[in-house]
Amino acid sequence: MSGGQDARRAGEPDVIRLLRRTVLLVAGLNLAYFVVELTVALAAGSVSLLADSVDFLEDTAINLLIAVALGFPLARRALLGKGLALLILVPALFAAWEVVRRFGDPPRGSSSASATTAGR
Numbered sequence: 867m868s869g870g871q872d873a874r875r876a877g878e879p880d881v882i883r884l885l886r887r888t889v890l891l892v893a894g895l896n897l898a899y900f901v902v903e904l905t906v907a908l909a910a911g912s913v914s915l916l917a918d919s920v921d922f923l924e925d926t927a928i929n930l931l932i933a934v935a936l937g938f939p940l941a942r943r944a945l946l947g948k949g950l951a952l953l954i955l956v957p958a959l960f961a962a963w964e965v966v967r968r969f970g971d972p973p974r975g976s977s978s979a980s981a982t983t984a985g986r
Contacts, residue, residue: 893929
C-alpha cells in the first residue's frame with residue numbers, strides 16, 4: 867500500500883467516530899421533536915400531527931441503527947440497509963390504517979357548527 871492509503875485508513879476511525887457522534891445528535895433531536903409533536907397531536911386530536919410525530923420516531927430509530935451499523939463490515943451494512951427499508955414502511959402502514967379506520971367512522975362536528983351550517 868502507498869503512504870497515502872495508510873494515512874487515509876488511519877484517519878477512518880476518527881471520521882467514523884465523528885460521524886457516529888453527529889448521527890446520535892440528530893437522533894436525539896428527532897426524539898425531542900417526536901415528544902413535542904406527539905404531545906401536541908394528542909392534545910389537539912390531530913391525526914396528521916400524530917403521523918408526523920411517528921415519522922420523527924422512525925427517524926430516531928433509523929439514526930440509532932445507522933450509528934450502530936457504522937462499525938459493521940460492508941456486507942452487514944447492506945443487510946441492515948434492507949432492514950431499514952422495511953422499517954420505513956411501518957409508519958406508512960400505520961398512517962394508511964388510520965385513514966381507512968377514520969374513513970369508516972369520520973369524526974362528528976360539534977353541535978354549534980352543525981347549527982351554524984344548517985341555517986345557511
